[in-house]
Amino acid sequence: MPDLSVVVYGRNVQGHLPDALQELAVAGPAVEVVLAAVGASAQEAAARHPYVTVVPLPDGTPDGAARAAGAARATGRWLQFAHSKDGVPGLAARLAARAVAERAAALDDSVDVLLTDHVRSTWRHARMPSPDGRFLAKPGRRDVPLADCPDLLKVTPLLGTRVVRADFWRAYKDGLTPDEGQPAADDELFTAYALLLTAGRVATHDQVALEERQSRAESLPPVTADDRFALLGTYERLLRLAAERDVGAGPRAVLYAAMVSASLRIIARDRLPEPAAREFFRRASRAALVFRPPGHRRPGGLEGVRRRLLEEDAYAKYRAFQAVNQRRRKARSAVTAGRKALGRKVRDVRYQQDLRRPVDPGLAVFSAYWDRGVACNPAAIASKLAELAPHIHPVWVVTAGNAPLLPPGTDHVVPGSRRYWRVLATAKYLVNNANFPNAVVKRPDAVHVQTHHGTPLKRMGLDQLDYPAAAKGLNFHELLARVDRWDYSVSANSHSTQMWQRAYQSRYVELDYGYPRNDVYYTATAADVRAARERLGIAPGKRALLYAPTHRDYEATWTPRLDLAALADRLGEDTVLLVRGHYFYGGAASPLTSLRRxxxxxxxxxxxxxxxxALAADALITDYSSIMFDYANLDRPIVIYADDWETYAKTRGVYFDLLADPPGQVARTQEELTHLFTSDAWRDETAAKARAAFRRRFCEFDDGRAAERVVRRVFLGESEESLPPVTPVDERTPAPTPEEAAR
Incomplete structure (x- = not known):
């Protein structure tokens, strides 16, 4: 029997589950890991970790039910519950679970709960220490009844910090779960408190054993008035449980104070509709009187005034008192606010006027790559829009320098121009693969579609907080304000969907339809492939290798990764290198001059x-560029040239180990790369197997009809059920290879 069973439960929120399992992989044989997996993605994550016992559960399974199912399968003497979004802190990953197991193993069966410490991470800050240390330190190494140390109830009510004796859990589990239908947050809060109220004796472990990852509020469902009433009901049930268990005056006083503080926070900070706010105040007042412990004394100062008004059910007086305090705070900041207002640029008056114009349902604004031109997913959507919804007029945002390069007849506006602000103010649809400027106002009737421009290997959005070389002064508050304008986010695979949810936390709708720009990889014909090669000047029978490296955030200037002259010389006259980069330019004396000629x-x-x-190339050579995910749709060889993987991963941050799960062969030196292409290794069976696994994972939704799905769903308002279903990867037929096209 293992000393400790860690029950990981719940759905794979924002893609954190693989990290949680990886962290637990090093805990050792004394720790059993049970995954109460909700949904296929959780099971797939567990498949990578054979030490995990998986309890598959259907989508929609509540957290409480998932927790119970995992506990029923666990065999350890002690249980620790951890939601899939949480985990073991990175720096303590090798020690935390093992240390908990060792501490628990030393306790006898008179102890029911072991309380531990935790750290908290948000989108903005990582691994912030908790305020619980002083409470955990009070019992020292002793185990105590709760009545002897009521301050243990002040430890943050997180279920993951309560390590529970398994026999105790099984004996009392029915009384440790909230009422059916309670919100998920109340579910954990109730159980965390109820464990301490029910336990005979409690021990503490003042080391960190959990990292609580808090999602940005704007990425979660909005909190409703019913949720707040339910929270009050949860506290009332807890106080009744405390009375039934006769835990003593001290614990009841602590729990009562927690209920009153939570009620006052809701009244002060939540913008409940007035009738709901008044009713909540009335119920909270009643609870404050019914559950007030004998001899309870209110604190002094403003907090004491607030509590007195609550107990008196004096809602009008409370609001007046609150208004006075708000006016006082506003007065103090008025001077500062006035100074900022004077320095702030006045918005374009005409833009404000345009925002009062009716939204034009027949107008769509497109932009790609920060207004560079007609390209990427927006271009593919615009093309399909012209076919399926010609009544909607597209206007492209393009810089003045790029405007001459537009296809003939393209209606466009230049950023900052009079018409630019008017179309942004009045268009029904705004489509971009980056973001529109901060000054753009999201109108209620407008629809913003974020298409993105690649599958993320490198860390993006909020995940760049820990990588300053990549963030380069990015204002994350402004980023999130832009993200909050999104109505839809287009995704090519489940990996991207989960990473966008984590990196760009907000309430947009995920469109798991595939990337529209990749449709061409399934619709292009042999004639299209031949034409692409002819335009590039690739002679028939030549092997064309597309070399597309990515940018390094840690480099101030571009550093050549390959000696292209030497590589071309070794590969011979039958190989053409298509180089998508700027670094190999040289004068007349450059060794590349004759090769280019x-x-x-x-x-x-x-x-x-x-x-x-991509259509013209027989194979792709890249390092960490997202082009690999798109090119994989063609089912042609991909070679990764990763001469600086460790540096790149450390400075830029990555979502997975590319060298462990590559799309084909991997070379770490130019000599290795040369060998791959002077032999058949670049396209051998090993490469094909790696590519097949990579395609299944990252070409999940790309099947040639992504643009159609987006247009039908967003622009034509068709239901999700009526859209063309995604064709499975194994049933798709990519565009012909150059070799096939030449036949």
Whole structure:
């Protein structure tokens, strides 16, 4: 029997589950890991960890039911419950669970609960210490009844910090769960408190054993008035439980204070509708009187006034008291606010006027890559829009320098122009693969579609907080304000969906439809492949290798990763290098000059669209660029050249180990890369197996009909059920290879 069973439960919120399981992998044989897995993604994550006991559960299973199912399968003497979004802190991953197991193993059966410490992480800050240390330190190494140390109830009510003796859990589990239908947050709060109220004796462990990951509030369902009434009901039930268990005056006083403080916070901070706020105040007042412990004394100061008004059910007086305090605070900040207002640029008056115009249901604004031109997912959507919804007029936002490069007849506006602000103010639809400027106002009737421009290997959005070299002064508050304008977020695979949820936390709707720009990889014909090669000047029978490296955030200037002249020389005259980069330019003396003239190295840095380059290439060479995820749709060889993987991963941050799960062969040196292409290793069975696994994971929704799904769902308002279903990866037929197209 293991000393400790860690029950990981719940759905895979924002993709944190793999990290949680990986952290527990090093805990050792004394720790059993049980995963009460909700949904297929959780089971897939567990499949990577054979030490995990999986309890599969259907989608929609409540956290309480998932927890109970995991506990029923656990065999350890002690149980620790951890939601899938939480985990063991990174720095203590190798020690925390093991230390808990050792501490619990030393306790006898008179102890029912072991209280531990935790750290808290948000989108903005990582691993912040808790305020619980002083409470956990009070009993020392002694185990005590709660009545002897009521301050243990002041430890943050997180279920993951309560390690429970398994026999105690099984004996009392029915009384440790909240009423059916309670909100998920109340579920954990009730059980966390109820464990201490029910326990005979409690021990403490003042080391961190849990990292609580708090999601941004704007990414969660809105809190309703019913939720707040339910929370009050949860506290009332807890106080009744405390009376039934006769825990003593001290614990009841602590719990009562927690209920009153929570009630006052809701009244002061939650913007409940007035009737609901008044009713909540009335119920909270009644609870404050009914459950007030004998001899209870209110604190002094403003907090004492607030509590007295609550007990008197003096709602009008409370609001008046609150208004006076707010006016006082506003007065103190008026001077500062006035100074800021004077320095702030006045919004374009005409833009404000345009915002009062009716929204035009037949107008759509498109932008790609910070207004560079017609490209990427927005371009594919606009093309399909012209076919399926020609009544909607597209206008592209394009910089003045790029405007001459637009296809003939493209209606466009230049950023900052008079018409630019008017179309942004009145368009029904705004589509972008980056973000519109901060000054753009999200109108209630407008629809913003975020298409993104790649599957994330590198850390994005809020996940860049710990990587300053990548963030480079990014204002995360402004980023989130832009994200909050999104109505839809387009995704190519489940990995992207989960990472966007974590990196861009808000209430947009996920469109798991595939990337529209990748449709061409399934609709292109042999003639299209031949035409692309002809435009690039690739002679028939030549092997074309597309080399597309990514940018390094840790480099101030570009550093060449390959000696292209040497590589081209070793690969021979039958190989053409399509190089999408700027670093190999040179003067007349450059060793590449003759190779460029001979057509063996072709600069495609400015060539658009990039999809044509992919269609023309027999294989892709890249390092960490997201082009690999798109190119995998073609089911053609991909070689990863990762000469600086460790540096890149450490400075930029990555979501998974590319070298452990590559799309094909991996080279760490130029010599290894050369060997792969001077032999058949670049396209051998090993490469094919790696590519097949990579395609199943990252080409999940791409099947050639992504743009159609987006147009039908967003622009035509068709139901999710009526959209074309995604064709399974194994049933798709990619565009012909250059070799097949030449036949």
């Amino acid at each position: 001979a057509g063996r190295v072709i600069d495609v840095s400015a060539y658009d669209p990039v999809e044509e380059l």
